[in-house]
Amino acid sequence: MQKWMRVKLALFFMSIVLFLHVLGAGTSIFLLDKGLRENMDRSLMELLAEIRPSVQIIEGRPSLKSWAETVKRGKLKIPASIQLYDAGGRLLEEYGPPGVPRLGNGRLESYPGAVESRVRSWNESIVRQGVLFGHLQVQDSSRQKNNAIKQAIYAALLVMPFLGALVALIGYWFASVALTPIEEGVQLMRRFVADAGHELNTPVAIISASLETLEEVLREHNLSQDLTDTIAKATARMSELASDLVFLARVEDPMSAYPIGPIKSKGLIEDLAGVYDPLASQKNIRLKLLHIDDAEVVGNAEFLRRMLSNLLSNGLRYTDPGGEITISTELTPRYLDIHVSDTGMGIPPESLQRVFDRFYRVDKARSRLAGGAGLGLSIVKAVVEAHGGKVSVASEVDRGSTFTVSIPLSRRVQVMP
Ligand SMILES: Nc1ncnc2c1ncn2[C@@H]1O[C@H](COP(=O)(O)OP(=O)(O)OP(=O)(O)O)[C@@H](O)[C@H]1O
Numbered sequence: 001m002q003k004w005m006r007v008k009l010a011l012f013f014m015s016i017v018l019f020l021h022v023l024g025a026g027t028s029i030f031l032l033d034k035g036l037r038e039n040m041d042r043s044l045m046e047l048l049a050e051i052r053p054s055v056q057i058i059e060g061r062p063s064l065k066s067w068a069e070t071v072k073r074g075k076l077k078i079p080a081s082i083q084l085y086d087a088g089g090r091l092l093e094e095y096g097p098p099g100v101p102r103l104g105n106g107r108l109e110s111y112p113g114a115v116e117s118r119v120r121s122w123n124e125s126i127v128r129q130g131v132l133f134g135h136l137q138v139q140d141s142s143r144q145k146n147n148a149i150k151q152a153i154y155a156a157l158l159v160m161p162f163l164g165a166l167v168a169l170i171g172y173w174f175a176s177v178a179l180t181p182i183e184e185g186v187q188l189m190r191r192f193v194a195d196a197g198h199e200l201n202t203p204v205a206i207i208s209a210s211l212e213t214l215e216e217v218l219r220e221h222n223l224s225q226d227l228t229d230t231i232a233k234a235t236a237r238m239s240e241l242a243s244d245l246v247f248l249a250r251v252e253d254p255m256s257a258y259p260i261g262p263i264k265s266k267g268l269i270e271d272l273a274g275v276y277d278p279l280a281s282q283k284n285i286r287l288k289l290l291h292i293d294d295a296e297v298v299g300n301a302e303f304l305r306r307m308l309s310n311l312l313s314n315g316l317r318y319t320d321p322g323g324e325i326t327i328s329t330e331l332t333p334r335y336l337d338i339h340v341s342d343t344g345m346g347i348p349p350e351s352l353q354r355v356f357d358r359f360y361r362v363d364k365a366r367s368r369l370a371g372g373a374g375l376g377l378s379i380v381k382a383v384v385e386a387h388g389g390k391v392s393v394a395s396e397v398d399r400g401s402t403f404t405v406s407i408p409l410s411r412r413v414q415v416m417p
């Protein structure tokens with residue numbers, strides 16, 4: 001449980017850091033892309049301005065032939081694709097590396113053959129004395145820029161698993177450091193409860209023994225035993241309370257080693273029904289076993305017996321004479337569901353989730369009269385959770401209640417529909 005808590009905290013840290021990393025990397029890559037684009041555009045504009053004066057109009061068409069001759073003679077390399085279009089947008093001349101043969105500003109792409117070509121492109125109209133002669137366009141390949149962006153994305157992705165693992169480790173360590181004092185506090189409280197329960201046993205045993213002697217004396221003198229009966233009842237409750245506290249601390253203590261083994265559900269349930277049958281008859285309540293699967297669960301037999309016993313004694317306690325208690329089971333692929341139902345007084349909806357809390361009783365006066373301390377269902381919950389299972393309740397006031405505990409099976413089973 002505690003380990004799982006640490007793992008959960010570590011995963012939480014990891015997801016936050018990875019989320020921030022993705023956010024940060026995304027923003028940086030976006031800004032890098034924007035910067036590179038702006039840089040390219042600036043260079044293209046400069047190139048346009050540089051070439052603009054060299055454009056000649058020959059026979060009504062723009063031309064850069066003499067400029068190209070000069071460049072070639074000077075053995076200069078043309079840095080970008082330079083294109084000339086006529087007024088109708090038809091490509092007339094192209095110099096430098098091949099570009100995308102289309103007029104356009106900003107991003108342009110084409111697929112000459114199977115090769116993808118992406119460029120940034122800028123153009124301007126060639127106008128002389130108010131007449132449009134054509135367009136001068138410069139283009140530069142986006143490959144370098146795209147490669148830089150791709151590398152930045154790869155780098156961000158590559159870092160992710162290492163960053164994730166590192167943060168998970170640090171998160172786990174941090175969670176351990178942070179949780180240790182809390183765990184120690186919980187452990188201390190558990191030990192205190194267990195010790196207090198143990199310590200109560202001795203005075204309770206002394207009271208019981210003294211009470212017996214006192215009862216004998218009273219009997220010899222033919223005196224009323226009302227007072228000793230009251231003390232005996234209170235002592236019995238105190239003893240039960242002490243034993244419940246010790247038991248609860250034992251079940252909840254992750255350090256306490258208790259024997260675990262395979263347990264046959266049918267035997268366990270039938271044995272208990274045998275114990276509770278006479279008690280039910282005494283109260284004129286029918287105890288019925290419905291379908292009981294003979295499944296195998298793994299756990300501690302004493303704990304499971306005590307858990308079911310608490311459910312049955314609640315059923316008996318909170319059901320009036322003439323009522324009925326039924327036990328049935330149901331198999332799911334991984335769990336054995338045990339249902340304990342009664343036709344008793346039921347639990348109001350607002351108390352349904354709280355009945356599993358320690359010392360919680362729906363109607364304090366009513367339950368105390370019936371002798372309960374409010375620990376029975378906390379024990380049920382603790383045992384079920386220690387076995388990796390769950391407990392739930394459905395109830396209707398004056399109609400009855402059904403408690404369902406799901407205990408993991410020792411192995412998966414095929415359930416017939
Ligand atoms: N089968 C039931 N029908 C109606 N109410 C129930 C039933 N089981 C439990 N409750 C209610 O839930 C409360 C908590 O039950 P829980 O078993 O924890 O305590 P308890 O029976 O009062 O005392 P303890 O079991 O410690 O002797 C009870 O006080 C009772 O009000």
Ligand SMILES: [Mg+2]
Nearest residue numbers: 314372376377
């Ligand atoms: Mg109870």
